Amino acid sequence: MKNKVSMSEMDAGLAIYLFKNKFKKGAVKFFSMVLILGLCFTIVYPILSLVPIVFSSVEDLGNPNVIWIPLEFSTVSFKAATRMIMPQGIMTMVKSVLYAVGIMVLQVFFSAMVGYSLARVNFWGRKLVFGMVILVFLLPRQSLLLAQYISFVHFDVLGIMNLFTKAGEINLINNPVVLVMLAIFGFGVNQSLFIFLFSQFFKNIPKELEEASLIDGCGFYRTYFRIMLPNAVPIISTVAILSFVWNYGDTYYTNYFNPQGSYMSTLLSSTFISANKDYVLNALRTWYDVPVATDLAFDAVKQAGALVFLIPLLIVYLIGQRKLVENMENSGLVG
């Protein structure tokens, strides 16, 4: 009898404990869900809030009655924006994407080579070279902009240019060769970071793979291209995504070394600076016959431009995003 009472008491205690536990867990879960939703909202809100601005007709901008649903649906802002940042129509976008892809391929190819060698070949001064990569990563690229710029204005390799030109130098500014050169020689956008990521990845590949291919009679290059590179697909895709995103959005190299290259990123940033407001508004008034275009219209066109600019990035991101986390896990950076 006594035993039974204590049992039921225990049951009650257990029930309370379990309930408490469940409640606690539920509360924590609820709280973190609220946080997650809030953060998601914060991230998406700036983009969402553009939609009514961008799609409403220019006359409706600044109308306090219009908050989310435009009174009159209109694509004038879009048309104006595309006309300004894509002077050759869709070809400008294609060109910008192709540029980013081209630089991306070069960056991946050359960073992978350097990273592999740093991770796998114990050559003379390896640690020194690794230190150089880190040093390049640490120092902001802008700090050397001046001297780099001047060296491209007066470009000359050991006097070779004497053979081709009278002045003994050529001006490479506005020549896309500069950007290609930077990517090949490991100095493209964030390329030292890519080299670092590659070397961390290759460090973790089992040695047996290399040895097996050697026993099968493959040389250095065949081992690399036939065995190591195919095994490096995760890190290649990670670097490729990051490289594409950063090159497509780059305004630094393109702006300083190829200012007339008419990439979408540079056109976007140069067209829509506030000093250029009157030009944009005048264009809007004459092209689309909207005499009331105000500052608000400038913002609408600017943001329409940003949305157009984001399209290729969003496509790449949607395709590559899932792989990104998985791949980073295998990248060897962690652990």
Next chain:
Amino acid sequence: MKKGRKKLSFRTMWKIHGVIFVSPFLIGFVAFFLLPLFRTFYYSFNNVGVGDQGGMTFEWIGIQNYINLFTTEVTTTNTTMARLFTEENSTMLLSLPLIVIFSLFMALLANQKFKGRAIVRLLFFLPIILGIDVVMEMLTITTGGGTTLDTGSNLLSGSYVTIFLVRTLNVPMRILYPIMTYVENIFDLISQAGVQTLVYLTALQSISPSLYEVAKMEGATAYETFWKVTIPSIMNITFFVVIYTIVDLFLKSSIAEEAYAFAFTQGKIGIGSALSIVYVGNVILVLAVAALLLRKVVKKNEK
């Protein structure tokens, strides 16, 4: 004997191939890093002008450029250099811990198991794209003089929550205001934390589940598990995240633009170079201090 020699030469060949593989980087390092660095250094001690035949002329003036830089020269926005540097550094030191902690926080949230995780992750890493400078610039609103980003910030200041806090609970504005500013700048913070969140998330996922199981068996609370298991496991990666964040923040600073403006708008290449050198020194100093401090923390956690 012969075999041994062959093996040695094979190894040497392997090393030579390795050097061939890194040679593009070595060439780049000399051409795009070492030479420019030396040149910048050299220019900074000279009065650089344009010669009659179009070349450049140099006149050695010692540290005069540096003295001028901090005494007579002003930035494009008419502030002194000393002020520019203090401002840049203080904003950086303020936002650094915020970004690091915030990205860890986002990663912890994204690492939980719940329905719709795929969508949440999709949104959480969107800042990798949205954080690109040019996109951030374009999303800001220029209307009304100042440039502000419509990030839903006015949603808070004008919201019922705020009115409730002020009117009903009598929370003084003095306390509420700083909190509101932080909340209002949250998009700024998120936009700078994209890559860091990604790195942290992968670090969290690579912690072995058995560690958590052991902690559970031993009866550790969630709080203890976090401090004794999670934090020590991600300490090394925190080092990387901090360094990356510092570098990223310095990349966005306006000092480089000032240097460019000095050199090519005002034609004072010497002053611009001096500014670049001071900038490099500043970066190295901050990185060194951060690395030293972090090393201590990392070591403590490894014990």
